[in-house]
Amino acid sequence: MFNRRMSFDLVIFDCDGTLVDSEPASLAVLEQFVADLGLTMSHDEVVRAFVGRPASASLELMATMLGRPLPEGSAAEWERREFEAFGRSGVPAVEGVADAIDQISLPICIASSGSHARMAVTLGASGLIDRFRARLDGRIFSATEVARGKPFPDLFLHAAARMNVEPSRCAVIEDSPAGVTAAVAAGMTAFAYAAGGHSNVADLEQAGAVTFMKMAELPELVYAAARTAEQSAIHRN
Numbered sequence: 001m002f003n004r005r006m007s008f009d010l011v012i013f014d015c016d017g018t019l020v021d022s023e024p025a026s027l028a029v030l031e032q033f034v035a036d037l038g039l040t041m042s043h044d045e046v047v048r049a050f051v052g053r054p055a056s057a058s059l060e061l062m063a064t065m066l067g068r069p070l071p072e073g074s075a076a077e078w079e080r081r082e083f084e085a086f087g088r089s090g091v092p093a094v095e096g097v098a099d100a101i102d103q104i105s106l107p108i109c110i111a112s113s114g115s116h117a118r119m120a121v122t123l124g125a126s127g128l129i130d131r132f133r134a135r136l137d138g139r140i141f142s143a144t145e146v147a148r149g150k151p152f153p154d155l156f157l158h159a160a161a162r163m164n165v166e167p168s169r170c171a172v173i174e175d176s177p178a179g180v181t182a183a184v185a186a187g188m189t190a191f192a193y194a195a196g197g198h199s200n201v202a203d204l205e206q207a208g209a210v211t212f213m214k215m216a217e218l219p220e221l222v223y224a225a226a227r228t229a230e231q232s233a234i235h236r237n
Contacts, residue, residue, distance in 0.1 A: 053150055
């Protein structure tokens with residue numbers, strides 16, 4: 001356990017790409033789904049347009065880009081394809097994340113753009129939900145619970161309120177510019193795992209995150225940021 005004092009009161013983890021390595025399978029499904037709808041988009045364009053955002057917002061954007069409503073049942077079809085892909089490929093935990101969580105003594109929760117059904121599949125397959133059940137019981141929040149998903153701050157503010165923690169006392173662990181933007185808009189400190197390969201470091205840092213490449217770095221980063229914030233507060237006073 002990471003024993004040094006931290007001034008944060010809560011660490012909020014995104015799920016896909018941060019806790020579970022679902023992005024390779026998910027992106028492959030998404031790119032094919034977009035192509036089947038008739039949209040011609042590069043890999044980078046798909047990532048920038050849709051990764052980190054709730055499915056509902058992504059589907060609305062797809063309809064706007066097409067200039068017509070999507071076929072009936074599109075949301076269910078996208079989810080069905082994803083769950084089939086997860087079943088075929090498995091959903092491992094992000095390398096090193098379980099040990100990193102073990103080293104952080106603060107309360108944790110999850111705030112994801114994914115649905116509760118999706119998180120049940122991915123967190124269950126990765127083994128993380130079993131390993132951290134005591135720390136996550138009742139502390140998993142979905143964008144389906146708020147009016148606006150990422151990049152708006154609603155989900156992170158909802159999680160902080162449910163956890164009875166002031167936003168300024170929250171650290172957020174993300175992996176997408178949309179998620180980082182949401183965290184910063186919520187008045188929280190954002191850290192971004194940049195080794196997933198779907199979001200580049202420049203985009204994450206421009207959105208306002210402290211980036212890192214290995215989960216083993218995370219406990220020290222959280223501590224160092226908290227220490228810097230405490231020192232700044234002392235100097236201001």
